[in-house]
Amino acid sequence: MSQYVSRLGRRSPSAGARLRLYRRPRRVAMLSVHTSPLHQPGTGDAGGMNVYIVELAQRLAALNIEVEIFTRATAGGLPPAVELAPGVLVRHVDAGPYEGLAKEDLPAQLCAFTHGVMQAWAGHRPGHYDLVHSHYWLSGHVGWLAAQRWGVPLVHAMHTMAKVKNANLADGDTPEPAARVIGETQIVAAADRLIANTAEEAGELVRHYAADPAKVAVVHPGVNLERFRPADGRAAARARLGLPQDALIPLFAGRIQPLKAPDVLLRAVAVLLDERPELRSRIVVPVVGGPSGSGLAKPEGLQKLAARLGVADVVRFRPPVGQEQLADWFRAASVLVMPSYSESFGLVAVEAQATGTPVLAASVGGLPVAVRDGETGFLVEGHDPADYARVLRRFADAPELSARMGAAAAGHAQSFGWDTAAAATADVYTAATQSHRRRVRSPHG
Numbered sequence: 001m002s003q004y005v006s007r008l009g010r011r012s013p014s015a016g017a018r019l020r021l022y023r024r025p026r027r028v029a030m031l032s033v034h035t036s037p038l039h040q041p042g043t044g045d046a047g048g049m050n051v052y053i054v055e056l057a058q059r060l061a062a063l064n065i066e067v068e069i070f071t072r073a074t075a076g077g078l079p080p081a082v083e084l085a086p087g088v089l090v091r092h093v094d095a096g097p098y099e100g101l102a103k104e105d106l107p108a109q110l111c112a113f114t115h116g117v118m119q120a121w122a123g124h125r126p127g128h129y130d131l132v133h134s135h136y137w138l139s140g141h142v143g144w145l146a147a148q149r150w151g152v153p154l155v156h157a158m159h160t161m162a163k164v165k166n167a168n169l170a171d172g173d174t175p176e177p178a179a180r181v182i183g184e185t186q187i188v189a190a191a192d193r194l195i196a197n198t199a200e201e202a203g204e205l206v207r208h209y210a211a212d213p214a215k216v217a218v219v220h221p222g223v224n225l226e227r228f229r230p231a232d233g234r235a236a237a238r239a240r241l242g243l244p245q246d247a248l249i250p251l252f253a254g255r256i257q258p259l260k261a262p263d264v265l266l267r268a269v270a271v272l273l274d275e276r277p278e279l280r281s282r283i284v285v286p287v288v289g290g291p292s293g294s295g296l297a298k299p300e301g302l303q304k305l306a307a308r309l310g311v312a313d314v315v316r317f318r319p320p321v322g323q324e325q326l327a328d329w330f331r332a333a334s335v336l337v338m339p340s341y342s343e344s345f346g347l348v349a350v351e352a353q354a355t356g357t358p359v360l361a362a363s364v365g366g367l368p369v370a371v372r373d374g375e376t377g378f379l380v381e382g383h384d385p386a387d388y389a390r391v392l393r394r395f396a397d398a399p400e401l402s403a404r405m406g407a408a409a410a411g412h413a414q415s416f417g418w419d420t421a422a423a424a425t426a427d428v429y430t431a432a433t434q435s436h437r438r439r440v441r442s443p444h445g
Helices: 013-020 048-062 103-122 136-150 162-166 178-190 199-209 233-241 262-275 277-282 293-297 301-309 323-332 347-354 385-397 400-416 418-441
Strands: 027-032 066-072 081-085 088-093 131-135 154-157 193-196 216-218 250-253 285-288 315-318 335-338 359-362 377-380
Touching: 027 048, 027 103, 027 136, 048 066, 048 081, 048 088, 048 131, 048 347, 048 418, 066 103, 088 103, 103 136, 131 136, 131 418, 136 154, 136 178, 154 178, 154 418, 162 178, 162 199, 178 199, 193 199, 193 418, 199 216, 216 418, 233 323, 233 400, 250 262, 250 323, 250 347, 262 277, 262 285, 262 301, 262 385, 285 323, 301 315, 323 347, 335 347, 335 385, 347 359, 347 400, 359 385, 377 385, 385 400, 400 418
Parallel strands: 027 066, 027 131, 066 088, 131 154, 154 193, 193 216, 250 285, 250 335, 285 315, 335 359, 359 377
Antiparallel strands: 081 088
16 A cells, blocks of 8 residues: 555655655545535434545635535525635535435436536636546546546545445445446446545455555545544533433444344343343433435334334434534443444544544454554444443443543544645645656556
8 A cells, every 4th residue: 555654544754755845735525425514413314424524625725725626406596606714615416306305316416517527617717627526426436527628636535435335234234336336347447546434445355346456545534623532521421411420322323224234232222121121210321313325114113123122212313413512422421332334434433532432333344544452442343232232231231431531532633634634635646647647647547
């Protein structure tokens, strides 16, 4: 993998000095077709990628790299452009009906979306954009064409990969279509640089998609350490949220869909209460988020499962919340539970740790990087509810475990600041620019 970005997303001094000899891009066209950075994370298709784009764009702007984010308009009357922050502009592109269009239907709208991007570009002088950074495979296809048309490099971030998701499907989940696999393969071949969240994801790009290892850079996502911090602590957060001070509170926060496996938490709680019925009076299980993806087929499926399992009285379903209140939910929890079947990184895990809360997670994808097993949380192999119940029992029997591991978790999260991620991403941009120039100048292309 590219050597100028280390395992923690930091640049090596010698590589950084070499890259500073070259000019960074002045203006980047960032593409996010299927979900807007202005949408509330935890609803529909909005999640960690939305947070990633917003935070990265703002930090890039602070490095004097202007960012224009192109996204599909999902409501009538939206302004053509919205300033998200100084140096960050969100452009709404009309492509298909505003509402009722599933993500699976979006490939048919890529031509219309590309047309909108090209219209925006046509209103500028030549050379307006120095680089295209696309997010997710749908955006990658638009980015591929735009980068070629404008004569600029393409940097792409997969965020998730069809082959990886299909190899780790939850029961009842829908496999990703062959068209996506083909599309991802084409983008991997076309991109000047690929950004992977972890070394494991970089390896998956090479193994599953034959990516050139020299084109893959590992840059860990960051966390907003000003927003996600211990602040005034667990007791104060519980008071604000109306939660009992002495309760065991295992929290699920995220999109409700089979891939994220919130059902595993409910089943684990059922196992725990069968073994330890006396805990029922002092356990609260918040589920904060909304149905998404294949979870939309059964929007009330999790509530019905809680009733069937006999745990509906301890589970509290809450709609998605803004980032500030989400930080309070993290602070209030005894432990964040992430039993996902697949996670390219697991940004929520780092956000929770930054507030001083340990994490109980499946040992999949980037979660072993986000969580230090046995120190800042626990990693579980597989998705057997009994294994998760066993760990929850430890938190029930030793309430001080949350505070002890939470302190270590808060320290661990300091390694994941967005400033570090943005600086490393800017170096990827510079390397992609140099690679692109060499390729264009080569007589053999």
